Amino acid sequence: MSRRPVAQINLAALQHNLARVRALAPSSQVLAVLKANAYGHGLVRVAQALTDADAFAVARIDEALALRTAGIVKPIVLLEGFYEAAELPILLANNLQTVVHNELQLSALEQTSLDGQLKVWLKIDTGMHRLGIEPAQFELFYRRLWQCSAVLPGIRLMSHFCCADERGSERTSQQLAIFSELIRDKADQCSLANSAAILAWPQSHGEWVRPGLMLHGISPFAEQTGQQHQLLPVMRLSSRLIAVRQVQQGETVGYGGQWQAKIPTTLGVIAVGYGDGYPRHACNGTPVWINGREVPLAGRVSMDMITVDLGPNAHDKLGDEAVLWGPELAIERIALSAGTIPYELLCNITPRVDYQYLS
Incomplete structure (x- = not known):
C-alpha cells in the first residue's frame, strides 16, 4: 500500500476521448494539445497512448524536444512559436512546426539561412488579444511568408477563441466572422476550435481541431462534467x-x-x-x-x-x-x-x- 497519493492515469479512457473528438469533428484532423505536461497527466506517456492523433501541440520547445527524445515521430507544433533565431536550426533538425504571431518571428525567418524549410502556422488575433497578428496585418504577413525561402509552401492559419466556453457567445460569433472574412479567398488549412468549440461551435471545426482538456475527460464548461459529454475521466x-x-x-x-x-x-x-x-x-x-x-x-x-x-x-x-x-x-x-x-x-x-x- 502506497503511503503517497496516487494518480492513476487510464490510457484507455484517453483513447476513448480522442475517439469522441473524432466523432464530433469527423472532417477535421486532430492536433492534440499536450502542453503543461499533458495537463498534468504525463507528457510522454500520454503522447505514446494517443497513436491515433494526427499531430501534437505543445507550448514550448523543451516540451517538443522531450517528445522527440522519447521517440515520438508525429508532427509537433510549437503554439508559442520560437523565441529567437538561434532556435530555428533546432526546429528544422527535429522536424518541429512553428506558430508565427509577431514581426520579430517573421523577420527571423526571412533572414535565416537553413538547409531546409519549416512548416508555419500563422496566428491571427481575432479578439483574444494575447498572441497573434492584427487582422490588418494579415495580408502582408501572409504574402511575406509565402515569399520566404525558409517556409514550406502551404501556410496554416489559426486563431484562438476567448469565450468559446460560453454557449451562444456574441464574441465567438464575431471572432468567427473576422477569421472567415480574412481567409475567404485562401485555400490554406485552418484551425480555430479548442475543446469548448469542438463541443459547442461545430461551424468552427475547420481542417484542424485542437482538443486539450476534453482529451482528459473534463468539461470545458462551468458546472458541467465530462461525463455529460460522453467523455471518460483519465x-x-x-x-x-x-x-x-x-x-x-x-x-x-x-x-x-x-x-x-x-x-x-x-x-x-x-x-x-x-x-x-x-x-x-x-x-x-x-x-x-x-x-x-x-x-x-x-x-x-x-x-x-x-x-x-x-x-x-x-x-x-x-x-x-x-x-x-x-x-x-x-x-x-x-x-x-x-x-x-x-x-x-x-x-x-x-x-x-x-x-x-x-x-
Whole structure:
C-alpha cells in the first residue's frame, strides 16, 4: 500500500476521448494539445497512448524536444512559436512546426539561412488579444511568408477563441466572422476550435481541431462534467486514511478552528494536502469519496493532510482508500468548491504524487 497519493492515469479512457473528438469533428484532423505536461497527466506517456492523433501541440520547445527524445515521430507544433533565431536550426533538425504571431518571428525567418524549410502556422488575433497578428496585418504577413525561402509552401492559419466556453457567445460569433472574412479567398488549412468549440461551435471545426482538456475527460464548461459529454475521466487521484478519531460537539478541527462539530462525530485524516497539489482553498463541505459514499471536507487543507467528517456511525478504518477526484467524483466539482478551474488542479499536482499508468 502506497503511503503517497496516487494518480492513476487510464490510457484507455484517453483513447476513448480522442475517439469522441473524432466523432464530433469527423472532417477535421486532430492536433492534440499536450502542453503543461499533458495537463498534468504525463507528457510522454500520454503522447505514446494517443497513436491515433494526427499531430501534437505543445507550448514550448523543451516540451517538443522531450517528445522527440522519447521517440515520438508525429508532427509537433510549437503554439508559442520560437523565441529567437538561434532556435530555428533546432526546429528544422527535429522536424518541429512553428506558430508565427509577431514581426520579430517573421523577420527571423526571412533572414535565416537553413538547409531546409519549416512548416508555419500563422496566428491571427481575432479578439483574444494575447498572441497573434492584427487582422490588418494579415495580408502582408501572409504574402511575406509565402515569399520566404525558409517556409514550406502551404501556410496554416489559426486563431484562438476567448469565450468559446460560453454557449451562444456574441464574441465567438464575431471572432468567427473576422477569421472567415480574412481567409475567404485562401485555400490554406485552418484551425480555430479548442475543446469548448469542438463541443459547442461545430461551424468552427475547420481542417484542424485542437482538443486539450476534453482529451482528459473534463468539461470545458462551468458546472458541467465530462461525463455529460460522453467523455471518460483519465485521472483518478486517491490517497489513504491515516487516522480515524472521535470529536465531541463543539470541538474544532484544523488551523484556525474554522470547522466545528455540530454533533459528536468521527473524523478521518487523509494523507494528501496542498504539498501534493490538492487545492488549499477547497472549502468545508468539498466532497471526498470513501467506501462508496461522499464525505465532506472539515477544516482547512494542510500541506500534507486533509480532514473529513466521516459521520457519527462511521465504520471506516486506517488504510481505507479516499478518492479526491476521478470516475467516482468529478474534478469539476472539486474545482468549483475551490473557486478555481480543473486546469489548475491538474497542473498543480506535485512530484510527491505517485503516477500509475493503466492500459
